[in-house]
Amino acid sequence: MTDGSKYMATLNYLNNGHGLASWLLTKDHKRIALLYLISITGFFFLGGMFAFMIRLELLTPAGDLMTAETYNKMFTMHGVVMVFFFLIPSIPAVLGNFLIPIMIGAKDLAFPRLNLLSWYIYALGGIFTLVAALSGGVDTGWTFYTPYSTAAANGHVILAALGVFITGFSSILTGLNFIVTIHRMRAPGMTWFRLPLFVWSHYATSLIFILGTPVIAITVLLVAAERVFHFGIFDPALGGDPVLFQHLFWFYSHPAVYIMILPAMGVVSEIVQAFARKNIFGYSFVAFSSLAIGIIGFLVWGHHIFVAGQSVYAGMIFSILSFIVAIPSAIKVFNWTATIYRGSVSLESPMLYAFGFIGLFTIGGLTGLFLAAMGIDIHVHDTYFIVAHFHYIMVGGAIMGYLGGMHYWWPKITGKMYPEAWAKFAALLVFVGFNLTFFPQFLVGYLGMPRRYHMYPPEFQVFNVLSTAGATVLAVGYLLPMIYFTHSIFRGETAPANPWGAKGLEWEIPSPPPTENFAVTPIVTHGTHQYAPSKEVGVV
Amino acid sequence: MFTNFPLFPQQASAQAGQVDAIYFFMVAVTAFFSILIAGLVVFFAIKYRRRHRDEVGYAIHGSLALELLWTVIPFIIVMVMFAWGAKVFFELYRPPVGAMEIYVVGKQWMWKVQHMDGQREINELHVPVGRPVKLIMGSEDVLHSFYIPAFRVKADVIPGRYNHLWFTATKPGTYHLFCAEYCGTKHSGMVGNIIAMEPQAFQAWLGGGGASESPVAQGEKLFSDLSCNTCHMTGSQGRGPMLTNLFNKPVELQNGQSVIADEAYLRESIVNPQAKVVAGFQPIMPTFQGLVSEEQLLQLISYVKSLSTQGAAPAPAGTTAPQMPQASDRPVVEKK
Numbered sequence: 033m034t035d036g037s038k039y040m041a042t043l044n045y046l047n048n049g050h051g052l053a054s055w056l057l058t059k060d061h062k063r064i065a066l067l068y069l070i071s072i073t074g075f076f077f078l079g080g081m082f083a084f085m086i087r088l089e090l091l092t093p094a095g096d097l098m099t100a101e102t103y104n105k106m107f108t109m110h111g112v113v114m115v116f117f118f119l120i121p122s123i124p125a126v127l128g129n130f131l132i133p134i135m136i137g138a139k140d141l142a143f144p145r146l147n148l149l150s151w152y153i154y155a156l157g158g159i160f161t162l163v164a165a166l167s168g169g170v171d172t173g174w175t176f177y178t179p180y181s182t183a184a185a186n187g188h189v190i191l192a193a194l195g196v197f198i199t200g201f202s203s204i205l206t207g208l209n210f211i212v213t214i215h216r217m218r219a220p221g222m223t224w225f226r227l228p229l230f231v232w233s234h235y236a237t238s239l240i241f242i243l244g245t246p247v248i249a250i251t252v253l254l255v256a257a258e259r260v261f262h263f264g265i266f267d268p269a270l271g272g273d274p275v276l277f278q279h280l281f282w283f284y285s286h287p288a289v290y291i292m293i294l295p296a297m298g299v300v301s302e303i304v305q306a307f308a309r310k311n312i313f314g315y316s317f318v319a320f321s322s323l324a325i326g327i328i329g330f331l332v333w334g335h336h337i338f339v340a341g342q343s344v345y346a347g348m349i350f351s352i353l354s355f356i357v358a359i360p361s362a363i364k365v366f367n368w369t370a371t372i373y374r375g376s377v378s379l380e381s382p383m384l385y386a387f388g389f390i391g392l393f394t395i396g397g398l399t400g401l402f403l404a405a406m407g408i409d410i411h412v413h414d415t416y417f418i419v420a421h422f423h424y425i426m427v428g429g430a431i432m433g434y435l436g437g438m439h440y441w442w443p444k445i446t447g448k449m450y451p452e453a454w455a456k457f458a459a460l461l462v463f464v465g466f467n468l469t470f471f472p473q474f475l476v477g478y479l480g481m482p483r484r485y486h487m488y489p490p491e492f493q494v495f496n497v498l499s500t501a502g503a504t505v506l507a508v509g510y511l512l513p514m515i516y517f518t519h520s521i522f523r524g525e526t527a528p529a530n531p532w533g534a535k536g537l538e539w540e541i542p543s544p545p546p547t548e549n550f551a552v553t554p555i556v557t558h559g560t561h562q563y564a565p566s567k568e569v570g571v572v
Numbered sequence: 573m574f575t576n577f578p579l580f581p582q583q584a585s586a587q588a589g590q591v592d593a594i595y596f597f598m599v600a601v602t603a604f605f606s607i608l609i610a611g612l613v614v615f616f617a618i619k620y621r622r623r624h625r626d627e628v629g630y631a632i633h634g635s636l637a638l639e640l641l642w643t644v645i646p647f648i649i650v651m652v653m654f655a656w657g658a659k660v661f662f663e664l665y666r667p668p669v670g671a672m673e674i675y676v677v678g679k680q681w682m683w684k685v686q687h688m689d690g691q692r693e694i695n696e697l698h699v700p701v702g703r704p705v706k707l708i709m710g711s712e713d714v715l716h717s718f719y720i721p722a723f724r725v726k727a728d729v730i731p732g733r734y735n736h737l738w739f740t741a742t743k744p745g746t747y748h749l750f751c752a753e754y755c756g757t758k759h760s761g762m763v764g765n766i767i768a769m770e771p772q773a774f775q776a777w778l779g780g781g782g783a784s785e786s787p788v789a790q791g792e793k794l795f796s797d798l799s800c801n802t803c804h805m806t807g808s809q810g811r812g813p814m815l816t817n818l819f820n821k822p823v824e825l826q827n828g829q830s831v832i833a834d835e836a837y838l839r840e841s842i843v844n845p846q847a848k849v850v851a852g853f854q855p856i857m858p859t860f861q862g863l864v865s866e867e868q869l870l871q872l873i874s875y876v877k878s879l880s881t882q883g884a885a886p887a888p889a890g891t892t893a894p895q896m897p898q899a900s901d902r903p904v905v906e907k908k
Contacts, residue, residue, distance in 0.1 A: 095760070100757050100758055100759075100760065100761070101757050104754075104756075104757060104759070171756070171757070173754050175754075177715055177753075177754065179713075179714050179715075179731060180714040180715065180754070180755060180756055183713075183714070184680070184713065184714055184756055185756070186756075186757070267731075268730075268731045268732025268733070269731070269732075269862075271844075273732070274715060274730060274731060274732065275730065308620070308629050309622070309627065309628040309629045310628070310629025310630065310631070310632070311629075311631065311632075311633065313632060313633070313634050313635075314633075314634035314635070314638075314639050315633070315634065316634075317634070317639050338661075339717065339726050339727050339728050340728040340730065340735075341727070341728060341730060341733065341735040344661065344662065344665055347661065348658050351657060351658060351661075352651075352654050355650035355651070355653060355654045356647075356650070358646070359643060359646055359647055359650070362642065362643075362646045363639070363642065363643060366609075366638075366642040367634075367639075369609055369612050369613055369616070370632075370638065372612075372613060372616040372617060372620065373616050373632070374620055374629060374630040374632065375616070375620050375629035375630070376620065376622045376623075376627040376628050376629045377616065377617045377620050377621050377622060378621070378622040379617060379621075387613055387617070390609065390610075390613055391606070391609070391610050391613070394605065394606050394609050394610070395602065395606050398598075398601070398602040398605060398606065399602060401598060401601075401602075401650060401653055402595070402598050404650075404653070404654070404657070405594060405598065405653050405654065405656070405657025405660075406657045406658055406660070406661035407590070407591055407594055407656070407657045407658070407659070407660025407661045407663075407664060408594055408595055408598065408657060408660075409657075409661075410591070410661065410664055410724065410725060410726050411591050411595075411721070411724040411725075411726065413717075413726060413752070414717060414719070414726070414752040414753060415721075415752065475579060478580070478581065478595070479578060479579075479581045479721065480581055480719070480721025480722075480748060480750065482719065482750045482751070482752045482760075483752075483754075484759060484760075485759070485760035486759070486760040487760045487761065488760065489748065491577050491578060492577075493577070494577045495577075533626075562631075563628035563629055563631070564628050564629060564630060564631040
């Protein structure tokens, strides 16, 4: 054989083209996924540093480390960066971008150029936010509540708002791309009910991207307009209505929580099946629960406004809908648990993250019920109880899912194996550090410590010390994967095509995949994760 | 510093126990399901651990019966939570008729309080135990939120409108008052004390020095200083509607609708008179937005309220109103 064929055998998306231009002008969904990976990791670092500064300040009751204004900017930038520039794009833009075409047997997304444009839009929005952060910050809180944000706030509100506005278009285009791809690009035989659950959850996420993001875009634009031109939209001194802002803001930002958690649920569905070597229990219930969450999630925003003088009857509607949206999440948790029953369970690091997700998401979801119950919400609204609850969902849920997915698909993405012992250790640190950080916040929240407090009464200190200690452990848990992942790129063992013995189209192609994914378009004959010969079996 | 930290907030209002009861119920449900799920996951992971390299799981596709079971049971549980939570909320939301009224104005970064007898406070609120207290709250600038953890009550204080909050303190003592809605640089400094006192001690405090004129008297003075009385005359019909016996009565508007003349309507009619013009009158009243502060607005409104003879006038703090029964579904009508 000639050298040429040997070269052909190892040509993959990573070495097919060299130089900066081959990356920055790529239309390959896998390379774009890596562009996103690098940028969101940068934002994760930045947002994490803001969080760590917050935890350091709260070590003592007095406001002694930084001024109140600096502290307010820290939690604002932490929220803006983590929500809009890490959590929302994390799984969809990295893992979704990389995997959706492969999982459905396609060569790329439906609109490869639009996909690249999405990344550039994201990067532009990120630059606006970075400039706002570096040139003095913003102190509105990530929620930009009016009339503070339009009439009073310090700092670069407009720059930060424009950053959020611009990056929203990236979400919209990504959602559009995914929906068209899932409808039009499926390989022959890849019917809707053979789709991997990861794809279903991204379909639901994409619907929220398209339907919700325009509302937040309009809302932040109105904030900027009122701040600059003094239109009376939200500021009562100009004839506006401050609570109108809250309705508009949460109309997007509550569904945005499902943008963060649904893709993580998709990841967990894949991991649980792969590491229990068993197809999901109740496929259609898990698939449709994603859609149910996406749709009902649009009808619950008013539970953020129970104490803002909303009509009690409106409050009751929002309360009952907020309880109902918990049901599809519960269905997923029960089905994952049932999937492990009579599986062949192997506790490698992705499965540890998936288990961590199930446990932490269960607590996060159940504590969400406290906030849907109007009588309790009155007391815990705007306290650390809420902070703990949404970090259980966003960090305990979404980031655990993201890390689990990164560990599961890292061999596929890079063609390299990471050190499994280190990965298990990091998963343990993340789990312990997370709980130590956020569990005490439930207690101190019910005691009444309000959120966004620079100083606090001394009787709350012990909980804050525990929380800060936990944050330190958590930080180590997050740094470790960054180190061993990076190390594995250069020194890691070569990964086989299917290191886990998992089923799914992505495991049938080489690691890393060739640019065109499939030399021949696959013909699909059954659903994913069929390990045992299929037969109808009754349960219990 | 780590000794004597509480794990659970004090219960110092009639409502606190109700909130805590549903809280404990939900903690129990949360603990039960978290332990159930975690226990099952760990148990299955050990029991069905992979014993040799090529082992695969058993093919089970699902069970409609189980799906229905774990849809219906959680649904019933959350509906119980909903109904209970809504019931507690209604009780927290609806003040009993005859509650002692106190005005609160939030501004960056302090709480200003005015009692009906004229006592003023900053970042402190003295209340008697055993008597329902209703706070009528407005903001001079941005959003704030009046939060007393020991009473389990909170309400946002919103510029441009009134929000209210009510409680019955049950235990004398000093409790935290927090601003719970982020309001800018010194948000965490917008804190104070709620001082619940025995009724006699409260009377003594009310009668103590420093009491200025009552808000009604201040409002009456403003009413003539601002020349309101040139159009809104008391004895005969002027260019504006008469305000006698107006409060809490329906008002016919020019557009054919009708509104109840509550605090919110009176406030709007002062700062934005063109919004709801009374039937039969010309829209000639100028706006007083920016000319009167939030506190002056409250004084004007209390003066207008004092022009109504029956029921509407708030019970002044100095009189002893009958003890309001608690835990009723609807506002309690005062019996004399």
